Amino acid sequence: MFESADPKQPFYVANQIAVSEENIKVLTTLFEPLVGIQGVGLYITLTNEFDEVPFAKDYKTLYQLQDQTNLKLEDLFSTLHHLEATGLVKTFLGSNPVLGEVLIFEVEKVPSAGEFFHTFLLSSLLLERVGNVAFNRLVKKFTPRTFVGLKDAKEVTSGFFDVFHLSAESAIDAPVEVKEAAGEVPKDNKSKIKLGNEPVKIDWNFLVDLFASYHIDKGEVLKHQVEIKQIIDFYHLTEQEFVDTALITMSAGSEKLNMYAIQNAVNENFGLNRNKKMVKKQLQQVPKDASRTIKKLSQSDADLLKAVDSKVPTDYLYELKEKKGGYVTANEKKVIFRLQDQMGLTPPLINMIVYACFEYDTVLTANLADRIANDWLQQGITTPAEAIAYLKERKNTRKRQYYRAPKKTVRKTTDWSKYEKQNQTKRKTMSTEERNRIFREFGKNE
Template identity: 40%
Template sequence: MFATSDPKHLYYVANKITLFPENEKILIKLYQPLVGAVAIALYQTLINDYDPYGIVSDAKGIYSLQEQLDCSLKDMFHSLHKLEAVGLVQTFLADNVFNNIIVFKLLQVPSADKFFATPLLASLLKEKVGSPTFHDLSHAFAKEAKLREKPIKNARDVSANFFDVFRLPGDEAINPSNEVVEAAQENKAPEVETAEINAQDPIDWDLIKDQYNVYQIPAQEVEIKKNQIRGLIQTYNLSEQEFVDETVPCLHGTHKLNMHEISNTIAENYKRLHTRENIQKQIEEGKKRAIATIKGLDANDRKLLLEANENSPSEFLYKLKTKKGGIVAPGENYIINQLHTQYGLPEDLINILIHTCLTYDTVVTSNRAYRIANDWLQGGISTGVQALEYVKKRKADILKKKNRQSYRQNKRVEKGTDWSKKKAKNEGMSTEQLKDIFKDLKNK
């Protein structure tokens, strides 16, 4: 299987085939559900790209195919691989002075009866289109094939043969002349091959059988479980030796392969491996961004970082617990062991995590440790220095928030008068009061 990311990689088509209407119908109805519309378009484009008079120097870059199909190189090669798998195209790499040239050999679309007589193709079509549509297609093509020729019943062949009609001089019929032999050689043309699925099995079953023979697993057991083994190898992209090595813990001297246990074991190992790989990737990326020093680093911080870098997690936990007057519980060692061996966290980071956990509680609990570890990893923290800086910053933010809330609670706020809620008082004046007011005005 070949693919390239170079759009200028040269290619040419090696042969010509002709698509008749019945071939196109088979191509669209039976092959397109298997390989997709882009693959069918690629196949037809290659048919039209054949140039009987072209030479190697006329080869074009595959970007021309990409432009015609209006798709990415990745999608184009994905479609090409599907065409190769069902046998419609063969791809070769021809050595050239400057580079390898891709050569496409096209194969003729087979008849419908040959398609349905190929179990792998028929089964894949059934899976793609569903049973009802599959049966409809089968019945339609079968009916069409029967209509092409009417059966001849109760009849015998009375046709004349060649020698009943023609005569050749001398022994020409037995030993043709040189001219006839040369003409036959001159007009000899390669037959157009019909597409057949490329069913080469890439798995070395003999190697697997030999490896299992050491553990007294008979070859017949491998044959019986062949499809399940193939599925696991392809799903997890394992080599034959890797598959056997993964399954050894599942062999219990019964001369049988417990595929359920094997499947669960491989899945668990795969999950653990990829989890560790992802964490290691995050840690490596975090180290690139790590800050050499922490702003505001005091003597206690320096001492803590020094101890975190000099001690293993078990030693660090023991010393910290001894200083606090406690003991190390068995579960605590298990937790820090898992963080280091299974997930690959560096020791200095685990030590700061232990210190952080013990500031909240007297023991390192699984729930708290994994929650803090997840929080740090999601924040890109991968070293003890970064972890300590993060913890200090978080504590400072919490303290700042608490002080702000305390200030708001203690602050005294004077309330003003809301005159909109104040009602005017309607107080009347006596006659004597009015007389006094007017009297005062006259005197002025």
């Protein structure tokens, strides 16, 4: 430990440190019990003493530091030693041609609360100084708290590329000026800016190397950079996952990337494991009232239940097609394979889905099978017996539609023949005298 009895000893602060509000909080709550209030004050004072290009006249003396902190020289060094011991300040002894021996202080950045508590010497000393109750209170004070509602909330934050347009070249490979600026400005490894819903960072060199092992050259990969980035970003794939999916679409000897086929393959394969886990969890649920369901089944239902329980899906598919007529297509077999291998449904339940599909259509289609499977799982139906009971219930409650002939509207019109007969008796016949009078009067007014 260095001490000087000369208040005229020159000193200099070698670096500049910005003290944030969070730093002040850590200083005054965690470090203050260790270094004292004088230590906190001395640290803040030193952070304000940096001079980029000091001349001889710019060097201050310990006396000036005493005056600023209101400490005796002995107390000043004692406080300084506390700051050194806790990692907040480093002290160096240098020489100057004009001033001679010079003290140089390097101020360290205030660590975060997490770093403090993970430095066991510091946290153990704090525990001794403040006691268990106050220590636990400090731990809670710096424990991050999250709003409970965030647990089930869906993030709808806009991503960088949702708002801003940046050229593909700059987005993938930063310009030289940007890289040079990053090299000159020091990076704080403790903090990182998260740009909204941040896209996945792609290691293009690694991706190119992976494709190179399958004889896909760098130019072919870079030609589709924008499309590859969009797919990886949207589905949050790793470079290896993207390459593995792309290989599915490639034939032997092919050296080109079919982005349309890759997009379809990613759509098909993305989230398969998650879907399988979801289905498995639902299938493990205990049926609500299995015994009651079984009692409701008729003999034909029991025969159906026996058939779906005893046959593998492909055999059951062929059996149904043989009964109904027609033939089994390749796409129908793909539907069964997908339900079992990719979705994890049990063979008996798949057989019931096949049976239900043929109740609606003549062929087994993926869309109809998915609709039925999702409907059953959402209703908690996980066994063939429950499915049979559910189908019967829906059939019984379905409203019958009767054909009704539309009511014929008859427009009423006047029957003039009847009208004439009815009004014949009402006609009034003119007498001979009346006719003569009309002729006599005719023309007199002209």
